[in-house]
Structure formats: structure tokens, C-alpha cells
Amino acid sequence: MVFTRTAGYRHDSIPDGIDTFRSLGQEHGFSVLATEDPGELAASLGGGCAAAVFLSTSGEVLTDAARAALRDYLAAGGGFVGVHGAACTEYQWPWYGDSVVGAVFDGHPALQPGVLDVTDHDHPATAHLGDRWEFTDEWYNFTSNPRGRVRVLATADESTYEGGRMGADHPLVWCHERAGGRSFYTALGHTSESYADPVFRQHLLGGLSWAARWQEEDR
Numbered sequence: 001m002v003f004t005r006t007a008g009y010r011h012d013s014i015p016d017g018i019d020t021f022r023s024l025g026q027e028h029g030f031s032v033l034a035t036e037d038p039g040e041l042a043a044s045l046g047g048g049c050a051a052a053v054f055l056s057t058s059g060e061v062l063t064d065a066a067r068a069a070l071r072d073y074l075a076a077g078g079g080f081v082g083v084h085g086a087a088c089t090e091y092q093w094p095w096y097g098d099s100v101v102g103a104v105f106d107g108h109p110a111l112q113p114g115v116l117d118v119t120d121h122d123h124p125a126t127a128h129l130g131d132r133w134e135f136t137d138e139w140y141n142f143t144s145n146p147r148g149r150v151r152v153l154a155t156a157d158e159s160t161y162e163g164g165r166m167g168a169d170h171p172l173v174w175c176h177e178r179a180g181g182r183s184f185y186t187a188l189g190h191t192s193e194s195y196a197d198p199v200f201r202q203h204l205l206g207g208l209s210w211a212a213r214w215q216e217e218d219r
Contacts, residue, residue, distance in 0.1 A: 007059025079211030109163020
């Protein structure tokens with residue numbers, strides 16, 4: 001289930017992201033349903049979907065029923081993948097930021113190239129990457145550093161771009177199981193070009209595979 005409802009900023013890259021997940025599904029044998037309807041999301045979660053992907057969502061996008069469905073789904077071991085704007089979502093529901101995504105968005109500098117330090121290669125989302133990953137994105141800042149609550153996979157090297165506000169330890173990609181199920185989050189994915197990048201597509205596939213428990217060696 002790819003959920004793309006926005007109540008704030010809407011990314012032009014959302015259609016490209018949906019197309020990417022559908023393409024990955026065709027290549028790897030899973031089906032993709034995309035929706036902006038929280039009722040359809042809740043029904044899919046209750047129907048046992050492999051993972052819920054929040055793709056550049058923004059603002060308050062869930063009904064009370066959808067919130068309850070997401071909480072129950074993760075408590076039962078479901079999978080969550082947050083891409084980019086997923087951290088700019090459900091500010092009025094603190095549990096979402098803390099226990100679903102793992103951190104809350106707190107602004108970004110201008111779109112620009114920079115470098116990530118890949119600090120954990122023992123995960124399907126980062127196993128294909130080198131130690132340094134050059135990328136162009138918005139380099140999200142967060143209200144607090146999630147390290148200690150999550151397993152950090154990659155961090156931003158703030159010396160390679162302008163506008164970083166988190167210092168030497170600036171997580172951008174992580175995973176955790178704070179809500180019972182598996183949650184993976186990547187702050188990358190602002191541009192349409194990202195979704196045409198084979199390296200980024202493999203990054204998304206790896207995060208999804210882990211969240212959905214399709215790779216039971218787990219790593």
C-alpha cells in the first residue's frame with residue numbers, strides 16, 4: 001500500500017515515486033495499491049498488506065480510524081516505509097513521529113548536492129552502497145537526533161552542503177521496531193530524478209524488503 005495524501009506541501013515527484021514502487025513490484029513479484037484515501041488505507045492495513053509506504057505525505061492526513069488501524073497493524077508486526085515527507089506528517093499525533101517514523105521534520109536548506117556517510121552496510125537498504133553516497137536532495141533537519149531510539153544506517157556529512165543544523169551526527173536513514181512491527185525511513189526522495197536512479201531504487205527496495213520481512217536472513 002502506497003499512501004500519498006498531502007495536507008501541506010505536495011511534492012511534484014509523488015507520481016514518479018508511485019511509478020517506481022509499481023515498477024519494483026513488477027520486477028520482484030509484489031502488487032502495489034496507491035491511494036490518498038485514509039479509509040482505503042485502513043482497510044488495506046486490516047486486510048494484511050505486506051507494508052504501508054508513506055510516500056512524501058504531509059500534514060494531518062489520517063482519520064481517527066486510520067490512526068487506530070496503523071497502530072494495530074504495527075502492533076501485530078506489520079511493516080512501515082517512510083519516504084522523505086513522511087517525517088512532515090501527523091504533527092498532531094506525537095506517537096506517529098516518535099514510534100512510527102522515529103523523528104520529526106524541522107526544516108531543510110535549499111535543494112543541493114551533498115554526501116551521506118553510510119555507517120551500516122548490514123541492511124538490505126544500504127548493502128549495495130559504498131561508504132560515501134553522493135546525492136542531491138533537501139537534507140532534512142529533525143527536531144531531535146533519533147540515535148539511541150533507532151538503528152542508524154546513513155548520516156549526512158554537513159561539511160558537503162550548506163544549511164545542516166544537526167552537527168557531526170545527522171541521521172538521514174534508519175530503521176527500528178518501536179511500534180512492534182518494522183519501520184524503515186529515508187529522508188531522501190525529493191526530486192523526480194531520484195526515482196530514475198537505480199541506486200536509489202535499490203535503496204527503496206531494500207527498505208521495503210526489510211520492513212515487509214521478505215528477506216528473512218534479516219541482517
